[in-house]
Amino acid sequence: MKCTYKNLVNDINRGDLVPVYFFYGREELLKEEAVQSLIQKAVPPDLRDFNLDILYGDETDWVQIIDRISALPMMAERRVVVVRDVNNLEATDKRKILQHLSTPFDHTCLILTAPDVDASRGFYKNLASLACHVNFYPLNDKLLFDWVQRRIQRYGKSIVPEAVQILCDSIGESLIALDNEIQKLAIYVEEKPTIEARDVAAVVGKLRSQTVFKLCDAVGRGDLPEAMTLLSQLQEAGAPRSHIVWAIRQHFVKLARVGQISRKGKSAHQIAVGLHIPKKHVNDIIQQSANLDEDDLEKAFAQIYETELKLKTGSQEPRMAMTLLVYHLCRPMGDWEDV
Structure with a gap:
């Protein structure tokens, strides 16, 4: 059953x-x-x-x-x-x-x-x-977002949406790893009732969390030189590759959902509230989404899935697998057949 x-x-x-x-x-x-x-x-x-x-x-x-x-x-x-x-x-x-x-x-x-x-x-x-x-499959971004909020309530705290996003993007989908960081956050903020983005940056690591954000943004914009530089920084800093791929996948999931909502005529404010996107980032996300059609997204998700398999099975050297992923995602999707 x-x-x-x-x-x-x-x-x-x-x-x-x-x-x-x-x-x-x-x-x-x-x-x-x-x-x-x-x-x-x-x-x-x-x-x-x-x-x-x-x-x-x-x-x-x-x-x-x-x-x-x-x-x-x-x-x-x-x-x-x-x-x-x-x-x-x-x-x-x-x-x-x-x-x-x-x-x-x-x-x-x-x-x-x-x-x-x-x-x-x-x-x-x-x-x-x-x-x-x-x-027991990994939670999708919406369920993961909700889980983090409920978990933090166990410690008598609340957390702002931007802080949840930074935490998830930095740590990935592993609930064990997230729970460890949540415990650290609850101790770090002491008597303060609400966990903010700066608290997560201080506990998780400001450089890594910001770099993951910037990498996803650069990939979404198709800025290959910037994306390659950021990827190199993350790998040199020892960021788990599975977390990087997860963050990129979640970014493209977000772009797909923003595209669906935008086509229904929703405003930037409605999109920001509905998808927990910080207001200062929502216009950039909408612009990135507008540059992708359904075929582009299918190719992107296929490339991400292929990279996850390579990392899991060891069928390709990890750095090369990550480099090719970012290279493909930053190129115009129609050019992929030439690779």
Whole structure:
């Protein structure tokens, strides 16, 4: 049974638990928080020594897993068994587990986790058919923006939109990395209730955050010399390339959305408010968007995706991959066929 993250949270809060969960995907923080929420809901803290087992795919086998999930709970309504990184199980263990999960144990809550696997094929497809399965994918820019604001509220603070944008552009889409910086920000501002752009610049690093902004802007304007200079500065400063690519991708997502809204006749003010764009930048963004049609955007996103694959698989030297990305994005899109 496929489940959304939102529905999963609601079910856990209501206590509507099922025998088997399968959590996978790239977003590790939300995945881990879901695991911890299930543990907290299923087993009281004082009974977890007897009713909670945490296993790892590269250290266990199907016999041990089935032994743990078949054991009766001790002085509790149910047991919880967590198997992390089921992708590391041997093929035989995977087959045996599927056989036993066809008739799950109602007194046990089994939680299996994996990284970014293809749940539409093989073992993972069969596992997903037997479990409440949730794909923890990276949040898009709107959801990421909202998540940062909610996370900061946990510390009794608020944050201005420009500061959220700087934080996300500087750190990227990793919620673990963002959460670390949010904790630092909450400490840095002390009693001040609102986190501002200058606070983020001071904590995250003013040079890097400003340079990422300038790089995205230069790429959007098609200013190749400026973009190459800024890219070199970022790489020399040790900025994670995945974060740079993410920031560029988010910039083009923003350009696409601005183009859609502009064609509906919305004003610059309406665009700034609706997309959380600082007013001092909105006219530049509108101009950049006007220079791109749908075909241009499709080519840009294809180039960004190709670069992400190169960085992930190591199929091309990282600096060269980044250089080619910026080179392609800054050139007139119609000239790409000549490359």
